[in-house]
Amino acid sequence: MLKNYFKIAIAVLKRRKFFTFISLFGISFTLTILMVLTAFINKVVGDNYPDKKRDRSLYINRLQESGEENMMSSTLSYYFLSHYTGMMKTPVKVAISSMFKGTNTYVNNKKIAVNFKYTNAEYWDVLDYDFTEGKPFNKQQVTNADRVAIISEDMKRQYFGDVATVVGKYIEADNVDYRVIGVVKNVPVTNYMLYSDIYLPYTVSKEDYKSKGYLGAYMAILLGNSPGDIPKMQAEYESIIARVPVERKEFKHVYSHANTFFRSYVDTGNEKQSGVFIVVTAISIFVFIFTLLPTLNLVNINITRIMERSSEIGVRKAFGASSKTLVYQFLVENLILTILGGVIGTVLSVFALYAINNANLIDNLELSINFTVLFIGLLVCLVFGLLSGVYPAWRMSKLNVVTALKA
Amino acid sequence: MIRLQNIEKVYRTDTIETLALNSVSLDIAKGEFLSIMGPSGCGKSTLLNIMGLLDAPSKGEIRIDDQKTGGMNDKQLAQFRNKKLGFIFQSYHLINDLQVLDNVELPLLYRDTTAKQRRELAAEALAKVGLANRLKHFPTQLSGGQRQRVAIARAIVGKPEIILADEPTGNLDSAMGNEIMEILLNLNRNDGTTIVMVTHDENMAHKTHRLVRLFDGAQVQ
Numbered sequence: 201m202l203k204n205y206f207k208i209a210i211a212v213l214k215r216r217k218f219f220t221f222i223s224l225f226g227i228s229f230t231l232t233i234l235m236v237l238t239a240f241i242n243k244v245v246g247d248n249y250p251d252k253k254r255d256r257s258l259y260i261n262r263l264q265e266s267g268e269e270n271m272m273s274s275t276l277s278y279y280f281l282s283h284y285t286g287m288m289k290t291p292v293k294v295a296i297s298s299m300f301k302g303t304n305t306y307v308n309n310k311k312i313a314v315n316f317k318y319t320n321a322e323y324w325d326v327l328d329y330d331f332t333e334g335k336p337f338n339k340q341q342v343t344n345a346d347r348v349a350i351i352s353e354d355m356k357r358q359y360f361g362d363v364a365t366v367v368g369k370y371i372e373a374d375n376v377d378y379r380v381i382g383v384v385k386n387v388p389v390t391n392y393m394l395y396s397d398i399y400l401p402y403t404v405s406k407e408d409y410k411s412k413g414y415l416g417a418y419m420a421i422l423l424g425n426s427p428g429d430i431p432k433m434q435a436e437y438e439s440i441i442a443r444v445p446v447e448r449k450e451f452k453h454v455y456s457h458a459n460t461f462f463r464s465y466v467d468t469g470n471e472k473q474s475g476v477f478i479v480v481t482a483i484s485i486f487v488f489i490f491t492l493l494p495t496l497n498l499v500n501i502n503i504t505r506i507m508e509r510s511s512e513i514g515v516r517k518a519f520g521a522s523s524k525t526l527v528y529q530f531l532v533e534n535l536i537l538t539i540l541g542g543v544i545g546t547v548l549s550v551f552a553l554y555a556i557n558n559a560n561l562i563d564n565l566e567l568s569i570n571f572t573v574l575f576i577g578l579l580v581c582l583v584f585g586l587l588s589g590v591y592p593a594w595r596m597s598k599l600n601v602v603t604a605l606k607a
Numbered sequence: 608m609i610r611l612q613n614i615e616k617v618y619r620t621d622t623i624e625t626l627a628l629n630s631v632s633l634d635i636a637k638g639e640f641l642s643i644m645g646p647s648g649c650g651k652s653t654l655l656n657i658m659g660l661l662d663a664p665s666k667g668e669i670r671i672d673d674q675k676t677g678g679m680n681d682k683q684l685a686q687f688r689n690k691k692l693g694f695i696f697q698s699y700h701l702i703n704d705l706q707v708l709d710n711v712e713l714p715l716l717y718r719d720t721t722a723k724q725r726r727e728l729a730a731e732a733l734a735k736v737g738l739a740n741r742l743k744h745f746p747t748q749l750s751g752g753q754r755q756r757v758a759i760a761r762a763i764v765g766k767p768e769i770i771l772a773d774e775p776t777g778n779l780d781s782a783m784g785n786e787i788m789e790i791l792l793n794l795n796r797n798d799g800t801t802i803v804m805v806t807h808d809e810n811m812a813h814k815t816h817r818l819v820r821l822f823d824g825a826q827v828q
């Protein structure tokens with residue numbers, strides 16, 4: 201039975217080359233887009249290098265002061281973060297670091313762009329960077345304001361070329377020489393809170409990290425003992441912020457939150473707009489439209505395709521096919537078409553991801569097809585096949601035999 | 608074998624009502640070869656379709672093999688047609704995407720059969736209509752007479768007791784028409800198949816056991 205359905209499905213697909221092409225194109229193209237999108241989201245949100253302890257971490261990356269007319273919102277000052285998180289009891293460690301900042305350096309008179317980031321010593325305990333050589337700087341080195349640097353593998357290759365080890369060598373950035381003490385695996389720039397080429401002790405910063413203003417270039421990650429500490433740390437931070445006095449008269453409120461990774465990642469910088477809501481809505485609408493359109497298109501194509509075969513429907517019914525059997529046949533045919541589209545889409549996705557990775561559009565971002573993505577893709581395909589097949593199949597199965605044979 | 612009682616068929620559209628069949632009663636015995644004649648539009652096809660349970664009458668009762676067919680649902684009707692009836696149409700209605708053999712196998716798909724059984728039965732039916740050497744052809748590669756023979760093979764492959772043929776020779780020249788007629792006569796004679804055939808050809812009609820004439824939806828002879 202199934203073999204016969206397969207036979208006729210292939211025959212029909214071959215005969216209706218144009219329809220087949222349009223259908224397959226629609227399915228595989230949509231699938232490719234969805235696969236790339238999910239690969240991207242999966243990478244950005246799901247990949248937790250180097251913050252492997254996300255489930256017990258909270259991120260503080262913004263403070264907003266607002267009054268009737270004025271509003272100021274930015275990352276925070278080193279002083280503010282160390283002072284107020286220092287008052288907290290639940291976090292076992294607090295990583296404080298500046299956001300990455302770009303500068304230029306020269307290798308053999310060739311200009312290269314480098315990003316650098318200042319961190320405290322606990323940063324290296326809270327986060328799990330993979331060291332390919334050397335080790336992180338410690339409290340003593342930070343206190344001494346030692347000119348030591350940890351660099352990314354990418355930076356090592358760009359600055360030093362193909363050498364085995366670089367620990368002990370010097371790297372120049374902003375006209376200062378730093379001694380390299382460690383090399384870490386690359387972090388994609390999409391993980392912008394933790395990405396950098398060079399990591400330095402905050403004490404070597406030329407900017408005044410002792411300034412008592414609230415706003416600055418820093419953020420913090422609070423590490424709890426267990427995921428259960430998350431609500432406690434959040435409450436503790438909220439209560440501290442509630443008692444923080446406003447800096448100037450024109451402001452009435454100070455807002456700052458300790459958020460989970462995803463929330464802080466999509467923070468809009470405005471207290472009244474939820475970044476999570478915006479991102480989730482945008483993605484949902486995008487996915488919805490991107491699957492709805494081809495489905496409608498397929499339903500349409502399928503109706504035409506099936507109605508063209510009214511003689512076949514009439515004959516099958518006359519010789520003993522029930523409406524149910526026919527619906528089943530057309531669904532199988534449709535599933536064959538969509539699964540074919542799914543396979544083509546998967547192949548296209550592999551190529552697309554390969555091309556995106558090779559074009560190096562985004563620093564250090566390696567998208568890969570993983571099983572979750574593949575699974576989602578094939579599931580989408582199956583849903584497609586059913587959605588686009590059910591209605592036309594149902595409609596044609598209701599066709600009266602005599603009418604079907606006359607057409 | 609087939610008993611029609613006071614069959615009435617009314618076609619209703621938004622504006623007009625057509626009385627296609629007006630109180631037709633007919634008894635067809637097992638093994639009988641009956642032909643139906645009448646002018647175009649008199650309701651011959653309508654009658655045949657109702658006999659074949661492809662269409663429901665507006666009024667009246669159909670009994671086939673002493674079974675009432677009135678209350679059957681879609682699935683039961685389908686099964687009943689599959690077991691008892693075989694159809695032959697004027698315009699063949701073969702599936703052009705399928706090879707001759709697959710076309711002939713079609714009724715067996717809706718029965719409990721293995722692929723091997725289907726293959727054998729279909730080949731056998733095709734041999735019976737003289738097309739043993741055309742199994743792998745597609746319908747479009749055959750002449751009209753050959754196509755109708757494939758259609759006959761499809762109608763007999765399931766060994767139904769009744770064959771309903773609506774102008775089976777209507778699209779063919781007289782030589783090919785005679786060939787088809789011979790096949791049908793043999794089926795009736797050798798296998799005892801009950802056949803009801805609509806035709807416009809007096810000569811063909813006279814070769815059958817009985818002739819029924821319709822005029823304006825009513826039986827006149």
Ligand SMILES: Nc1ncnc2c1ncn2[C@@H]1O[C@H](COP(=O)(O)OP(=O)(O)OP(=O)(O)O)[C@@H](O)[C@H]1O
Nearest residue numbers: 618619625626627646647648649650651652653654
């Ligand atoms: N689906 C329909 N809707 C409305 N009227 C119909 C329908 N089918 C048939 N009729 C009408 O019913 C009458 C009988 O039609 P039928 O097809 O049975 O004629 P016929 O005797 O087979 O004619 P022919 O020899 O041309 O095939 C005709 O008047 C036709 O117009």
Ligand SMILES: [Mg+2]
Nearest residue numbers: 651652653773
């Ligand atoms: Mg007719």
